[in-house]
Amino acid sequence: MTSPRTAGTAPRSALTRARVLESAVDLADREGLGALTMRSLARELGIEAMSLYHHVANKEDLLDGVVDVVAVEIQDAVARLEPLADDAPRSAWRTATRRQILTARAVLLRHRWASTVLETRKTFSLPVIRYYDSLIGLMRHGGFSYDLVHHAMHALGSRALGFSQELFEPDGATAGSAGGGATEGADDAATAMLMQMAEQVPHMVEMLAAVSHEDGAGSTLGWCDDQSEFEFGLDIILDGLDRLAEREQH
Known part of the structure; x- marks a missing residue:
């Protein structure tokens, strides 16, 4: 009896463009867009990086x-x-x-x-x-x-x-953290920067103080x-x- 396939052990003959793309989506979902490289995807599939070029x-x-x-x-x-x-x-x-x-x-x-x-x-x-x-x-x-x-x-x-599309995009806000940590860190850093400029941008600081951008329901795709x-x-x-x-x- 053939044992079930485990990640990274499939024979090359089983590799298709569809499977490569599905694995790429899974990798980006799990680790973020920044982790999606040809090398990391090849590791995910258990193949040499050059083998990917037969499909992408x-x-x-x-x-x-x-x-x-x-x-x-x-x-x-x-x-x-x-x-x-x-x-x-x-x-x-x-x-x-x-x-x-x-x-x-x-x-x-x-x-x-x-x-x-x-x-x-x-x-x-x-x-x-x-x-x-x-x-x-x-x-x-x-x-x-x-x-x-x-x-x-x-x-x-x-x-x-x-x-x-965001009007303002703090660096790293959509860099691709699967759990949203990068977004939260960039949000905090951007807010701190604005607070330091309070005298120059008083309306922006007052708005940030009055409005919370955290909904806690996992419905955020960008900074705000x-x-x-x-x-x-x-x-x-x-x-x-x-x-x-x-x-x-x-």
């Missing part, structure tokens, strides 16, 4: 691939949502769009490093484009012209995929990007787009 051309190809893995996971999660019925009222687009974006965000919260990689991609492959296409379909159901859809995508920006802040921004954008779409109908 280079580090950029690896990052493109892990984005696709996460995008497919997002697509699968969205596919489990109840579809918007053809005869649903126009107004249903907003609820359906909000639900889809928050579903995508839930996936990113399981892969906290993924938003950092998404921000660096110069091209998007089919899984990501299909996700955006489904959002366009929801907006078209809401009566959006293609011109307004185009504006909407620009307005949503990274929120369409479930994360907010907790769930309530993400949803606040998303709702403002969707409310404004809904008014514009309604205006197009008259």
Whole structure:
């Protein structure tokens, strides 16, 4: 009887691009994006680093691939949502769009490093484009012209995929600690720096004193990007787009 495979002992013949990418995602989830190197991934798979190049051309190809893995996971999660019925009222687009974006965000919260990689991609492959296409379909159901859809995508920006790009990003805040320790350390250091500049930036210091960025629910992807802040921004954008779409109908 063949014994079950253990990590790092699989024969080379069992290695595929899909398995390489799945292992890369697991490694980044566990140890952070900074730990995802060709050498460390080869160690994870129990092979020589050069063997990886049969499946991924280079580090950029690896990052493109892990984005696709996460995008497919997002697509699968969205596919489990109840579809918007053809005869649903126009107004249903907003609820359906909000639900889809928050579903995508839930996936990113399981892969906290993924938003950092998404921000660096110069091209998007089919899984990501299909996700955006489904959002366009929801907006078209809401009566959006293609011109307004185009504006909407620009307005949503990274929120369409479930994360907010930070206005201020302390060094190391998204460096990829699996447990969030690097983010917390960078947050504390940035706050301490601002406190030292209290006389020069009094409004910023007062705001930090009045507002806590710690939600304690594991819903943070960036320095200040907790769930309530993400949803606040998303709702403002969707409310404004809904008014514009309604205006197009008259």
